[in-house]
Amino acid sequence: MFSIIRDLFKYNREFAVGAVLLGLIVFFSILSFFSPVDPTMLYIEVPDRPPSGEYWFGTNSRGQDMFWQLTFAFRNTLSFGLMVAALSRVISIVVGLLSGYIGGVVDRILMFFNDIFVSLPIFPILVLFYFVLRSDLTTFNLALLMACLGWPFDARLIRSIALGLRHREFTRHAVFSGMSPAKIMFEEHLPYVMPIVFSTAIANMIWAIGLEVTLAVLGFTNINIPTVGTTLYWAINHSAMVVGVWWWIVIPVIIIVMMFIGLFLLTVSLNEYIDPRSRLRRMGG
Amino acid sequence: MERSANVEVEGKVRMRAYFIFIAKRAVQLLAVVFFGISAAFFITHLSPIDPVQQAILRITSRSSFSPTALVAMREALTEMYGMDQPLGTQFVNFWVRLLQGDLGPSLIAFPTPAMDLVLRALPWTVGLLVTAVIITWLLGNILGGLAGYYQNNKFLKAFGVVAMGLQPIPYYIVAFIVLIIFGFVWPVLPISGGYAMHVTPGWNIDFVMSVIRHATLPALSLVLVGMGLWFLGMRALVSNIITEDYVTYAETAGVDSKKIVGFYVIRNAVIPQLTALAMVLGGIFSGTVITEEVFSYPGLGSLLIQAVNGGDYTLVIAVTAIAITAVAGAIFVVDLLHPILDPRIRVE
Numbered sequence: 001m002f003s004i005i006r007d008l009f010k011y012n013r014e015f016a017v018g019a020v021l022l023g024l025i026v027f028f029s030i031l032s033f034f035s036p037v038d039p040t041m042l043y044i045e046v047p048d049r050p051p052s053g054e055y056w057f058g059t060n061s062r063g064q065d066m067f068w069q070l071t072f073a074f075r076n077t078l079s080f081g082l083m084v085a086a087l088s089r090v091i092s093i094v095v096g097l098l099s100g101y102i103g104g105v106v107d108r109i110l111m112f113f114n115d116i117f118v119s120l121p122i123f124p125i126l127v128l129f130y131f132v133l134r135s136d137l138t139t140f141n142l143a144l145l146m147a148c149l150g151w152p153f154d155a156r157l158i159r160s161i162a163l164g165l166r167h168r169e170f171t172r173h174a175v176f177s178g179m180s181p182a183k184i185m186f187e188e189h190l191p192y193v194m195p196i197v198f199s200t201a202i203a204n205m206i207w208a209i210g211l212e213v214t215l216a217v218l219g220f221t222n223i224n225i226p227t228v229g230t231t232l233y234w235a236i237n238h239s240a241m242v243v244g245v246w247w248w249i250v251i252p253v254i255i256i257v258m259m260f261i262g263l264f265l266l267t268v269s270l271n272e273y274i275d276p277r278s279r280l281r282r283m284g285g
Numbered sequence: 286m287e288r289s290a291n292v293e294v295e296g297k298v299r300m301r302a303y304f305i306f307i308a309k310r311a312v313q314l315l316a317v318v319f320f321g322i323s324a325a326f327f328i329t330h331l332s333p334i335d336p337v338q339q340a341i342l343r344i345t346s347r348s349s350f351s352p353t354a355l356v357a358m359r360e361a362l363t364e365m366y367g368m369d370q371p372l373g374t375q376f377v378n379f380w381v382r383l384l385q386g387d388l389g390p391s392l393i394a395f396p397t398p399a400m401d402l403v404l405r406a407l408p409w410t411v412g413l414l415v416t417a418v419i420i421t422w423l424l425g426n427i428l429g430g431l432a433g434y435y436q437n438n439k440f441l442k443a444f445g446v447v448a449m450g451l452q453p454i455p456y457y458i459v460a461f462i463v464l465i466i467f468g469f470v471w472p473v474l475p476i477s478g479g480y481a482m483h484v485t486p487g488w489n490i491d492f493v494m495s496v497i498r499h500a501t502l503p504a505l506s507l508v509l510v511g512m513g514l515w516f517l518g519m520r521a522l523v524s525n526i527i528t529e530d531y532v533t534y535a536e537t538a539g540v541d542s543k544k545i546v547g548f549y550v551i552r553n554a555v556i557p558q559l560t561a562l563a564m565v566l567g568g569i570f571s572g573t574v575i576t577e578e579v580f581s582y583p584g585l586g587s588l589l590i591q592a593v594n595g596g597d598y599t600l601v602i603a604v605t606a607i608a609i610t611a612v613a614g615a616i617f618v619v620d621l622l623h624p625i626l627d628p629r630i631r632v633e
Contacts, residue, residue, distance in 0.1 A: 210457075213457060
């Protein structure tokens with residue numbers, strides 16, 4: 001594990017840049033545990049102060065220190081992304097392995113629903129859920145909902161690998177030695193799909209965070225929990241750009257862009273690493 | 286003689302296979318529309334929120350009514366939404382009314398039918414989406430193909446870095462950055478609305494120019510986000526294809542490199558890219574809807590958000606239903622293009 005990471009750093013510039021960017025963001029969000037202020041408190045600092053030695057990222061019109069506010073926002077946003085990614089991995093692994101290993105009618109039914117989920121426009125559906133649930137749409141419910149909508153692409157990828165594994169020698173051995181299908185899928189086949197599970201998990205995080213930011217900016221989530229989206233929601237609500245409190249918008253946007261690029265570079269480099277052909281080409285083999 | 290008969294038979298087999306392909310896709314289209322819209326119906330009807338209550342709260346928040354008027358209003362609204370019937374009957378009625386194109390009046394623009402509002406907004410969204418997708422797909426694939434073939438070109442390399450940086454950023458953030466740049470830093474283009482207030486809608490040059498000017502920034506931000514996917518995908522495909530023997534052969538035979546990249550290399554990589562387009566159209570639609578909201582563009586996205594903020598039950602369902610149908614229809618159209626571009630797809 002450690003040597004893989006060292007190799008990636010050495011041979012893959014995308015991975016190095018992505019890891020450094022994401023590392024910075026994670027460090028920044030961990031700072032929230034040492035925050036001297038409560039992020040839900042309002043008007044505890046002088047409002048609308050530009051960035052300075054005292055307030056590194058300035059203060060906003062709601063009288064909050066933006067530096068500490070953003071540490072909480074990024075912690076919540078990152079953990080939301082992780083939550084969606086983890087939950088949707090469960091669905092996509094189960095569907096992908098079942099569909100690939102059992103095949104036949106099960107495969108056809110699962111892929112029929114898979115195609116339906118791929119074709120649905122997700123944003124209007126999430127808005128519809130917000131419309132009917134309103135305050136019942138808590139962070140966890142939203143994560144669960146997004147996980148239920150965000151699995152189909154990755155399930156199909158996992159299925160395509162499992163399809164190949166079904167005809168391998170070791171699967172046949174396992175079947176003849178009386179291993180149950182569930183055991184074969186989760187003990188024999190699961191390790192083979194793990195690399196793709198990791199790389200798609202990061203891609204899924206990008207997707208989930210992007211949607212969460214969008215919903216929050218429109219005010220369609222719990223706007224009292226600090227996330228990147230709600231930070232922008234309040235900034236727009238207070239017309240931050242118009243009144244000249246630019247740091248309220250520009251700084252979070254810069255950091256979130258860094259985070260997206262970091263996550264994306266990690267997916268790209270992991271995908272490349274998983275494919276032995278492109279890995280060899282990069283290492284000059 | 287025999288040869289022409291063979292060609293004819295082959296032609297018939299091909300046509301048959303093409304129709305089977307279309308029929309399969311059409312069934313899938315209907316399934317998506319049916320399941321999607323039914324899900325929307327059940328989500329809204331099994332929720333704890335009562336649309337009648339919502340409507341009454343909204344109406345009474347502006348003026349006060351006598352208790353008898355309130356009871357009458359409640360009865361009228363319950364009947365209008367059909368809430369007094371069992372869920373199964375409501376579901377059947379919902380589909381019957383939807384197929385007739387009449388879901389009832391909207392609340393935010395009472396008594397305009399919700400469907401009218403949706404159909405008024407639909408052309409804006411479709412126009413923006415189709416234009417942006419065509420520009421993005423063509424430009425991204427052509428530049429990506431060139432970048433894969435001419436791997437040492439500095440401009441294309443730099444473009445790749447920019448595309449990689451823009452692609453993961455969500456539509457909302459990119460649209461927002463574009464809005465800030467063109468709204469505050471360099472105000473040269475209109476940042477809100479579908480056309481200028483002073484022109485009369487219709488087929489006149491002022492109106493068309495105004496529409497194009499207003500659509501430029503939303504389209505630009507859609508293109509900026511969307512381009513990377515096609516560019517990076519095409520570049521990867523092409524850098525694999527150029528190691529194939531037939532490309533080396535063509536190069537050795539002295540075929541013009543422009544011809545190789547255009548007719549032999551990109552042509553072969555176009556098909557997976559078209560499949561990918563069908564798969565991400567739902568996501569692009571969501572992106573368009575969000576971008577519209579940023580630029581106050583008068584399409585489905587802005588309408589949906591107005592409807593949610595106004596508590597307009599009928600309108601929210603109408604927008605969702607049309608959105609699901611529109612995306613499924615667009616995917617169907619992309620699928621139909623497949624057999625035309627790929628001579629190998631005849632029977633699956």
